[in-house]
Amino acid sequence: MGTKRHFRVWRGDEAGGEIQDYDVEVNDGEVVLDIIHRIQATQAPDLACRWNCKAGKCGSCSMEINGMPRLGCMTRMSTFEETETVTITPLRTFPVIRDLVTDVTFNYQKARETPSFAPPAGVAPGQYRMKQIDVERSQEFRKCIECFLCQNTCHVVRDHEENKKAFSGPRYFIRAAELDMHPLDARDDRKDYAQDSQGMGYCNITKCCTEVCPEHIKITDNAIIPMKERVVDNRFDPLVWLGRKILRRDQLSDQPAHASAQATGYSTGQSMAPSTSTGVTGVAAGTPFSSARPPEAPPVRDDGRMDVAELALPHQGGPSPFGDQEFPLAPGHLVYNHPAPGKDEDEPEAEPEEKRH
Ligand code: SF4
Ligand code: SF4
Numbered sequence: 001m002g003t004k005r006h007f008r009v010w011r012g013d014e015a016g017g018e019i020q021d022y023d024v025e026v027n028d029g030e031v032v033l034d035i036i037h038r039i040q041a042t043q044a045p046d047l048a049c050r051w052n053c054k055a056g057k058c059g060s061c062s063m064e065i066n067g068m069p070r071l072g073c074m075t076r077m078s079t080f081e082e083t084e085t086v087t088i089t090p091l092r093t094f095p096v097i098r099d100l101v102t103d104v105t106f107n108y109q110k111a112r113e114t115p116s117f118a119p120p121a122g123v124a125p126g127q128y129r130m131k132q133i134d135v136e137r138s139q140e141f142r143k144c145i146e147c148f149l150c151q152n153t154c155h156v157v158r159d160h161e162e163n164k165k166a167f168s169g170p171r172y173f174i175r176a177a178e179l180d181m182h183p184l185d186a187r188d189d190r191k192d193y194a195q196d197s198q199g200m201g202y203c204n205i206t207k208c209c210t211e212v213c214p215e216h217i218k219i220t221d222n223a224i225i226p227m228k229e230r231v232v233d234n235r236f237d238p239l240v241w242l243g244r245k246i247l248r249r250d251q252l253s254d255q256p257a258h259a260s261a262q263a264t265g266y267s268t269g270q271s272m273a274p275s276t277s278t279g280v281t282g283v284a285a286g287t288p289f290s291s292a293r294p295p296e297a298p299p300v301r302d303d304g305r306m307d308v309a310e311l312a313l314p315h316q317g318g319p320s321p322f323g324d325q326e327f328p329l330a331p332g333h334l335v336y337n338h339p340a341p342g343k344d345e346d347e348p349e350a351e352p353e354e355k356r357h
């Protein structure tokens with residue numbers, strides 16, 4: 001047997017609206033979306049609400065419940081005191097279409113603006129390979145159900161409509177981070193794009209987006225903060241700064257990231273962390289470490305100067321002065337003999353055992 005509880009639901013459209021009161025029966029195990037359906041069934045058949053899965057997976061039923069951005073289908077009524085009034089309002093950051101349904105076009109525009117995955121040059125579709133550890137690193141961000149609760153809660157746009165043009169929001173920062181750590185993504189400007197075009201500088205890491213994410217994605221800790229740190233590394237690292245001074249602009253940016261990484265074994269726009277996938281990025285993609293490779297000096301430009309990036313490259317050493325050795329060494333190769341007990345150090349060394357026989 002259920003109990004009657006008091007609900008307040010915002011009703012209206014883009015022209016305006018108001019909160020309306022409803023007393024509705026609540027049964028054990030129900031969620032807020034059940035109550036909205038009961039209001040539709042018994043008192044307000046024209047109450048508009050968006051939903052699809054009722055399982056926390058489609059991201060449609062986003063709303064504000066007692067001022068907190070939440071999924072209606074994942075908010076249990078047992079969360080509230082029996083006497084508590086539950087107030088349900090539409091997402092505040094986006095324009096209302098009707099009642100609890102908002103126009104989330106902003107998010108789709110930002111999604112379109114975000115550069116998509118750039119396939120690596122010279123690798124045919126079907127030949128892409130990643131290590132499981134690289135898959136797992138970005139898996140957290142791929143759990144996003146696009147509920148836009150994080151977008152709604154971010155103060156940068158929640159109270160500042162004027163910021164929307166320049167700010168993509170936390171949902172798209174995790175997209176940028178995911179692509180930045182993707183070992184096959186050929187673009188090396190994900191961080192700069194996030195900073196310069198997605199407005200990551202507006203974010204002051206309040207972590208509100210992380211708090212409301214129903215998928216428990218650590219948006220701030222695992223995406224935004226590492227990206228911000230790497231933007232700083234990229235721009236203020238003294239070696240990179242020196243590289244920018246010495247290298248010509250076309251040397252820094254003209255080559256696609258993947259090609260340049262393959263050619264030099266070093267990418268100035270490093271990914272969030274070095275990839276562990278073999279043969280894909282950075283050193284793993286380029287310079288082979290084998291004795292078959294002849295020793296070489298760093299290349300020198302026409303003006304006689306060496307690229308500063310060469311300082312960071314893992315060059316092979318020159319040839320061994322003892323000649324090439326095969327390992328393990330052949331038996332009998334070693335000629336060392338222990339000195340005989342009590343022998344004077346000045347006495348001539350005993351002949352190696354192999355020569356005595
Ligand atoms: S951490 Fe940044 S993106 Fe997330 S809500 Fe705060 S300001 Fe917005
Ligand atoms: S990151 Fe979380 S809160 Fe933001 S849209 Fe994705 S699932 Fe929703």
Ligand code: FES
Pocket residue numbers: 051052053054055056057058059060061062071072073074
């Ligand atoms: S109805 Fe799909 S997430 Fe709530």
